[in-house]
Amino acid sequence: xxxxxxxxxxxxxxxxxxxxxxxxxxxxPPMVKMALKAIEGDKVVVNATCCLxxxxxxxxxxxxxxxxxxxAFENAAATASGIESAMKVLLRKRDGKKYKIIVFGGDGGTFxxxxxxxxxxxxxxxxxxxVCYDNEAYMNTGIQRSGGTPLGAATTTSPAGRVIPGKxxxxxxxxxxxxxxxxSYAATINPAYPTDxxxxxxxxxxxxxxxxxxxxxxxxSPCPVGWRMDTALSIEAARLAVQTRLWPVYEVxxxxxxxxxxxxxxxxxxxxxxxxxxxxxxxxxxxxxxVERLKKxxxxxxxxxxxxxxxxxxx
Amino acid sequence: MSxxxxxxxxxxxxxxxxxxxNSLEVKTGSWRALKPVIDLDKCIKCLLCWVxxxxxxxxxxxxxxxxxxxxxxxxxxxxxxxxxxxxxxxxEEGGE
Numbered sequence: 191x192x193x194x195x196x197x198x199x200x201x202x203x204x205x206x207x208x209x210x211x212x213x214x215x216x217x218x219p220p221m222v223k224m225a226l227k228a229i230e231g232d233k234v235v236v237n238a239t240c241c242l243x244x245x246x247x248x249x250x251x252x253x254x255x256x257x258x259x260x261x262a263f264e265n266a267a268a269t270a271s272g273i274e275s276a277m278k279v280l281l282r283k284r285d286g287k288k289y290k291i292i293v294f295g296g297d298g299g300t301f302x303x304x305x306x307x308x309x310x311x312x313x314x315x316x317x318x319x320x321v322c323y324d325n326e327a328y329m330n331t332g333i334q335r336s337g338g339t340p341l342g343a344a345t346t347t348s349p350a351g352r353v354i355p356g357k358x359x360x361x362x363x364x365x366x367x368x369x370x371x372x373x374s375y376a377a378t379i380n381p382a383y384p385t386d387x388x389x390x391x392x393x394x395x396x397x398x399x400x401x402x403x404x405x406x407x408x409x410x411s412p413c414p415v416g417w418r419m420d421t422a423l424s425i426e427a428a429r430l431a432v433q434t435r436l437w438p439v440y441e442v443x444x445x446x447x448x449x450x451x452x453x454x455x456x457x458x459x460x461x462x463x464x465x466x467x468x469x470x471x472x473x474x475x476x477x478x479x480x481v482e483r484l485k486k487x488x489x490x491x492x493x494x495x496x497x498x499x500x501x502x503x504x505x
Numbered sequence: 506m507s508x509x510x511x512x513x514x515x516x517x518x519x520x521x522x523x524x525x526x527n528s529l530e531v532k533t534g535s536w537r538a539l540k541p542v543i544d545l546d547k548c549i550k551c552l553l554c555w556v557x558x559x560x561x562x563x564x565x566x567x568x569x570x571x572x573x574x575x576x577x578x579x580x581x582x583x584x585x586x587x588x589x590x591x592x593x594x595x596x597e598e599g600g601e
Contacts, residue, residue: 197552198569208561208577209528214536215581219559249520250510251528384556414581422582422595425557 191230191392194385201227210253211245215421217412217428218242218323220381225292225321226256228391229398232289234259234273238266238304240296241330242323263303266295267311270318290398291318297338298328301362312371317403319394322364325413333416337362340436341487342480343468345416350471355480360487368406369442372505376406377441377450382429386439386450410437418467430462435492445505447498456492459485533560537580539595541573547592554584554593 194200205226212218218241226233235258237243243260246253261269270293280286295304300322308320327345328334335345340361344350348357368376375397379387394405410431412424419427431437432451436459439451459481463469472481498504510516517523550569562578563571585593 197556198550200552200556202565204561206561207526207529208574209531209533210560211531211533212559214559214579215583216559219561220557223561224556246528247522248528248531250522251531252522252525253528255526381557384553420582422586424581424583425587 191228191395193389193392197384200224200388203227205255206246207253207255209251211248212241213245213413213415213421215412215414215424216241217325217381217410217424220384221321221323221379221387221409221411222294224384224388225294225319225391228388229290229292229319229395231395231399232287233257234289234291236261236266236270236273236291236293236318238293238295238299239263239330240294240299240323241325242294242296244330263299265307266293266299266304267318267320268307269293270320271311271314271316274316274318290395291316293318293320295320295322296328296330297322297324297326298330298336300324301337301364305367309367309371312368312373312404312406315404317398317401319398319403319405319407321407321409323409323411324364325411325416326361327413327416329413329416338364341484342472342477344471345468355471355477356468360483363491365406365408365442368408369504371404372445373404373406373442374402374444375442376408378408378410378437378439380410380428380432380437380439380451381412382425382432383439383451390441416468418470419465423465427462427465430457430465433457434459434462435488436462438492438495440495440499442504445503447495447501447504449495449499453492459488532576533579534562534576537575537578537598539580539582540575540598541578541580541582541584541593542596543571543573544592544594545570547590549590549592551589553587553589557583557587559583 334347342356344356350356377390412427414421435456440449555563555565560577562574585595
């Protein structure tokens with residue numbers, strides 16, 4: 191698929207229809223719409239249990255115009271492995287058809303529950319694209335903390351109060367876990383940078399054509415309900431996450447790390463925290479320490495990425 | 506299958522949904538409290554609203570100008586917030 195520089199180069203035809211029940215201001219559909227357009231040719235979508243799954247396939251309706259399969263939280267990558275293996279056998283034995291496999295999973299289904307099946311599939315080297323859309327908690331079941339929830343975020347199972355100032359632990363670095371499998375291509379994508387996102391999907395499409403999977407994408411998916419913010423601020427929050435260096439937009443292309451969005455003058459993290467209700471308590475003076483820890487985490491992460499980006503290959 | 510079946514006998518075998526994309530029958534526009542109104546004089550055809558709209562409720566016309574599909578718009582206001590020329594206003598539903 192060709193790379194784009196302007197949004198009007200994106201084709202009009204949608205493969206993901208309106209009428210789904212995702213919340214107003216949800217960050218997931220912009221990515222799904224784009225993925226289905228940018229991944230060329232026939233495709234099969236594998237959907238782990240998540241917001242996207244429950245909201246787009248309320249019986250007897252479906253929002254998908256592509257073949258779609260639902261599976262449990264823990265086995266999205268395993269299902270994709272099976273589909274890919276079956277496709278290969280059919281191609282070998284009789285006139286099969288080649289198609290591309292895209293997996294969508296939430297952060298709960300990827301960071302926590304589905305991690306082992308994802309790891310297995312990445313290690314076996316199946317040719318598929320896995321997109322983890324990370325809304326930083328189990329939003330679908332009522333905002334419980336997940337491995338993807340950032341430090342200090344209030345969720346229903348890590349409520350901010352006298353005992354804890356929101357989630358006491360840092361976010362799990364999923365990209366590092368994926369890179370440890372030496373995948374051909376892994377990238378973080380963000381809705382506030384749509385051309386970058388499109389070009390990464392287009393690249394993934396080309397790599398899938400060349401059987402160079404597995405490919406992994408980590409998508410920053412704003413959730414106005416779970417993050418307790420105004421629905422209109424979804425994309426704004428995503429942009430601030432990049433501009434405060436909290437969410438570096440980078441890709442790992444056969445071991446070479448490239449930072450796609452260079453943030454030379456980061457904005458203060460407080461700008462990101464203050465628009466979200468889940469971080470409101472962090473702005474109180476007694477929680478200063480948590481913000482400092484978060485700042486240190488962001489700086490360490492960014493500096494580490496800069497150092498790794500200097501290497502020819504990290505594999 | 507077009508709409509919610511009245512009797513279980515009306516279900517297709519296996520309960521399969523045999524019409525792809527039939528969620529178009531669900532008009533989510535009723536969720537809306539504020540509605541976006543586009544001033545096309547200010548529109549610069551950047552198409553950001555079209556890319557960001559979670560409900561495909563921004564229609565991209567042949568000339569790349571945009572209009573709102575009120576049948577599906579949930580009124581989140583992303584389009585109005587992201588519009589670089591502030592061509593989209595969120596106005597109260599039922600007003601005017």
